[in-house]
Amino acid sequence: MIAIAALFALTTTTLLGENNGVSVQVKGNIAKVSAPQGNVQLEFCTADMVRIRKSTNGQFEPNESWMVIRYQWEPVKVKSTQGKDYVQFSTDSLELKIFSNSWHIEIADKKGNLLFAEKSTENFKADSVVNTCRLAPDEHFFGFGERMDFMDQRGKKVYLNVELGRGTKPAVGGKNILKANYCPVPFFMSTKGYGIFFHNAFPTEWDMGWSDSQHYSFKAFGGEMDYYFIRGPKFTSILDSYTSLTGKTPLLPKFALGLHMGTYSGGTWGHEKEANDAYVVELCRKLRASGIPVDLFWLDSTWRKFNNKSFGNGGTTFEFQDKFLNPKAMFDSLYAMHIKMVGLHIRSIVDNGDKSNLLDQAIAAKVNIPNAGQAGLINFFDTTAVNWWWNNGVMKIASLGAKFVKTDVGGAYRIEKNASFLPGQEPARLHNLFPIAYAKAPFEKFQQYNGIRGLDHTREGYAGIQRYPFIWAGDWGTEWQWFEPVIRGGLNIGMSGVGSWTHCMGGFEQYSPYDTELYTRWVQFGMFSPIAILFGMDHPYYHEPWHYGKEALANFIKYDSLRYTLIPYLYSSTYEMSKTGRPVMSALVLDYQNDENVYSISDQYLFGKSMMVCPVTTKGALSRSIYLPGGEWFDYNTGQRYSGRQYFALLTPLDVLPIFIKGGAIIPSQPAMQYVDEKPVDLLTVDVYPAGKSDFDLYEDDGLSLAYQKGEFAITKMESNLSAAQWSFTIASPKGRFTPSPHGYLIKSYLDTTPTTVTENGIALTPLASQEAVLLNTGWFYDTTNKRLWIKTSHGNNKPLQLTAKF
Numbered sequence: 001m002i003a004i005a006a007l008f009a010l011t012t013t014t015l016l017g018e019n020n021g022v023s024v025q026v027k028g029n030i031a032k033v034s035a036p037q038g039n040v041q042l043e044f045c046t047a048d049m050v051r052i053r054k055s056t057n058g059q060f061e062p063n064e065s066w067m068v069i070r071y072q073w074e075p076v077k078v079k080s081t082q083g084k085d086y087v088q089f090s091t092d093s094l095e096l097k098i099f100s101n102s103w104h105i106e107i108a109d110k111k112g113n114l115l116f117a118e119k120s121t122e123n124f125k126a127d128s129v130v131n132t133c134r135l136a137p138d139e140h141f142f143g144f145g146e147r148m149d150f151m152d153q154r155g156k157k158v159y160l161n162v163e164l165g166r167g168t169k170p171a172v173g174g175k176n177i178l179k180a181n182y183c184p185v186p187f188f189m190s191t192k193g194y195g196i197f198f199h200n201a202f203p204t205e206w207d208m209g210w211s212d213s214q215h216y217s218f219k220a221f222g223g224e225m226d227y228y229f230i231r232g233p234k235f236t237s238i239l240d241s242y243t244s245l246t247g248k249t250p251l252l253p254k255f256a257l258g259l260h261m262g263t264y265s266g267g268t269w270g271h272e273k274e275a276n277d278a279y280v281v282e283l284c285r286k287l288r289a290s291g292i293p294v295d296l297f298w299l300d301s302t303w304r305k306f307n308n309k310s311f312g313n314g315g316t317t318f319e320f321q322d323k324f325l326n327p328k329a330m331f332d333s334l335y336a337m338h339i340k341m342v343g344l345h346i347r348s349i350v351d352n353g354d355k356s357n358l359l360d361q362a363i364a365a366k367v368n369i370p371n372a373g374q375a376g377l378i379n380f381f382d383t384t385a386v387n388w389w390w391n392n393g394v395m396k397i398a399s400l401g402a403k404f405v406k407t408d409v410g411g412a413y414r415i416e417k418n419a420s421f422l423p424g425q426e427p428a429r430l431h432n433l434f435p436i437a438y439a440k441a442p443f444e445k446f447q448q449y450n451g452i453r454g455l456d457h458t459r460e461g462y463a464g465i466q467r468y469p470f471i472w473a474g475d476w477g478t479e480w481q482w483f484e485p486v487i488r489g490g491l492n493i494g495m496s497g498v499g500s501w502t503h504c505m506g507g508f509e510q511y512s513p514y515d516t517e518l519y520t521r522w523v524q525f526g527m528f529s530p531i532a533i534l535f536g537m538d539h540p541y542y543h544e545p546w547h548y549g550k551e552a553l554a555n556f557i558k559y560d561s562l563r564y565t566l567i568p569y570l571y572s573s574t575y576e577m578s579k580t581g582r583p584v585m586s587a588l589v590l591d592y593q594n595d596e597n598v599y600s601i602s603d604q605y606l607f608g609k610s611m612m613v614c615p616v617t618t619k620g621a622l623s624r625s626i627y628l629p630g631g632e633w634f635d636y637n638t639g640q641r642y643s644g645r646q647y648f649a650l651l652t653p654l655d656v657l658p659i660f661i662k663g664g665a666i667i668p669s670q671p672a673m674q675y676v677d678e679k680p681v682d683l684l685t686v687d688v689y690p691a692g693k694s695d696f697d698l699y700e701d702d703g704l705s706l707a708y709q710k711g712e713f714a715i716t717k718m719e720s721n722l723s724a725a726q727w728s729f730t731i732a733s734p735k736g737r738f739t740p741s742p743h744g745y746l747i748k749s750y751l752d753t754t755p756t757t758v759t760e761n762g763i764a765l766t767p768l769a770s771q772e773a774v775l776l777n778t779g780w781f782y783d784t785t786n787k788r789l790w791i792k793t794s795h796g797n798n799k800p801l802q803l804t805a806k807f
Helices: 235-246 277-289 327-336 358-365 383-398 434-450 480-494 516-527 550-565 567-580 771-776
Strands: 002-006 011-015 022-027 030-035 038-046 049-055 079-082 086-090 094-099 105-109 114-117 129-134 141-145 157-160 184-190 194-198 204-207 215-220 225-231 259-263 296-299 341-347 404-408 532-534 585-587 605-607 611-613 623-628 632-635 641-643 646-651 659-662 666-669 683-688 693-700 714-722 726-731 744-750 757-760 779-783 788-792 801-806
Touching: 038 235, 105 225, 114 129, 114 194, 129 225, 141 157, 141 480, 157 184, 184 204, 184 235, 194 215, 194 235, 225 235, 235 567, 259 277, 277 296, 277 327, 327 341, 358 383, 383 434, 404 434, 480 516, 480 585, 480 605, 516 532, 516 550, 550 567, 567 666, 567 693, 641 646, 666 693, 666 714, 726 744, 744 801, 757 788, 771 779, 771 788
Parallel strands: 259 296, 259 532, 296 341, 341 404, 683 744
Antiparallel strands: 002 079, 011 022, 022 030, 030 038, 038 049, 049 225, 079 086, 086 094, 094 105, 105 114, 129 215, 141 184, 157 204, 184 194, 194 225, 204 215, 585 605, 605 611, 611 659, 623 646, 632 641, 632 659, 666 683, 693 714, 714 726, 726 801, 744 788, 757 801, 779 788
16 A cells, blocks of 8 residues: 555645546545545544535535534554555554545454445435445444433434424323334444444434344434544444543532432412412422431422413523512522522523513514424524523523523424524424523533533433533333333443433333332432432322322331432542543443343343442342452442452342442542532542552532632542452542641441451551441441441541551
8 A cells, every 4th residue: 555645744746647636635633535436525523533524415414513512633653555456544543544436434443454334325315315224243332322221322323403202192201112212312323332323303214223134324304414433442442532522520619519409389280370489498498307418409380480381381581470479588498498499490491471571572583493393482592582582581580580491392392384584593403402401501501500510400311411400301200111111221321422411210201100119110220310300290299208108208218318328439430431422320331341141131231330220120120130340349238248240139028129349449438418418528438349459539529619629629540459368558648729627537347357467657546446437436346147237437538548457
């Protein structure tokens, strides 16, 4: 082969002979290859990631900013060479060939292993752009957004477009679980070690071997053939690269990791005139009196006036129902009970109400989207319209005390028949982007107004929605048949770059007697979800735990309190998500992509890197089957150690959520609290599950401001090392520009061997008679029954610690 050009200077070279008319033009990281068959533009983002665009006329659309937020990259070292019938571009990681006769693309790694190959077919159809690609015999696919149907999409056909779900609806819930598309994401990861992000906002169809077992395809019904190829080979690396394109998830306020309580204020749909502010205050008082930890409230739709002038219940006037006698006093009362944020449900459509003519004003100000199916739909794509909406609508509730909104009906931008639109503004193009613009507006506005990190509670989304968290799974029925699919939806959306996700514990709506067992099991899962939400629409009891009996209430408090103790571990996990795109709740395949046993598992998942949660999703189950991937595992409830890569049956009493801890885990926790930062954390407990060498980074900051984005945070490195002769554990001093509050350490380490001595920074610690004694005194105690070493250190986080237990 003959070297042609390096990608650091503008060059134009004719290849394969003058008669072929094939040329390459290179400037910076961009290469343009032109031939009679068409044009290909390559944009090398990194050595592992390349954007591939195709055109029949050499023209490409301008870059958009809703899905992708990064187009500028550091220079990439690329060589271009000529073969007999192809042009090749090589980075330090990839070899990409464009074949001149068929104009298809193949990509291999540096060892020559073929990763991806287009089929020699036409990309441009009359109604669509399509790419057909080679399907390897052992290839499996994960991602595609919040899908409730399957984990592994090999052999399936997937349609992605924001919608409630086509086809026959179930008896309870009103949404088709297999077709729901609240938050589709045109992105997948292949077990061959690469990912594809189809950079196209039109509706897409993905045939992943459904029609042809040797090929898969992705098609868009409009727009360009524009996709990113991302090599990992690990899924975690692919997610990191994908979210470097579409944006990382920002940190929410730390208290947002506490319980969120939603309410219809005493009057759900059909009973909306019963909604009142006194109900909301009394509900909060009862939660506090019952000892239920909670941090956030929001009032769902019935706080606002229904039966408005043009759109009835579907529009928002920002007016309260008549029985909300003093909304400001309601907000003040909730904040006095240490609720950190109170929000209100809204719709993307404004209307005229009893005392306002917001719809008429919007039309007069030209801030609505004309011909979009609803005249009151605000043009959230336009900064002027967003400012108008905030000043004339949202400020009516923000000035009273609302600190966020639940942005419902993000899929409202639809096609109006016979409407005309400017090029680039067709509803089919903007429909899937509208939820992003809709969530962005209040997220940024409230962030500025409140002076703390933003938060938006939304349902619909698309690629990039993770920048304006968080996503809620929607209106699923309270039935066992929907329980596991909702878990699956959370795992799929996490594999698609959207990690701040949640659902309604116990389901959203039901038309049958309450199922206490289902509620109990769903609550256990809910407390081990990225965001924990309690909310239901059934009148008059909703889903508050006291309606299900004493045992259900005790279960709720148990797991809610457990969640609050795990805030240091959970907060550190959300920080990692903000840096790498790794979701807090992840499918097992994310870490075990070469283990086919995990490809279809959707009732087990990792919570953070180290905790494997195994909800019981079968009614009446007294036991359940567990699969442990490779490595060592500990039963969280008993401490029993297991070897990985095996199946076994586990007994599942109703009050026990099966949890397993990965060998090597280091899990910090704090005392239980009724709300985040209720009291100082004077003693940080660290559970260690030794297995060889392992480490954990404890993340700390002020929990509220955006200063962390400028480096105002601290990382405390913890390291465990187990050998035959000893176990050592080190805790470094906090590093960074933030100074954490001082605290001591209580260490609990699972060790099979009784220590003979335990030292702290080289000085022997006193052996004590019981774990209770350790809680009161510096020293150590080994529990021979549970094989657990307890250590209370003499020093806290003001200096480095070195603990050594010799056997």
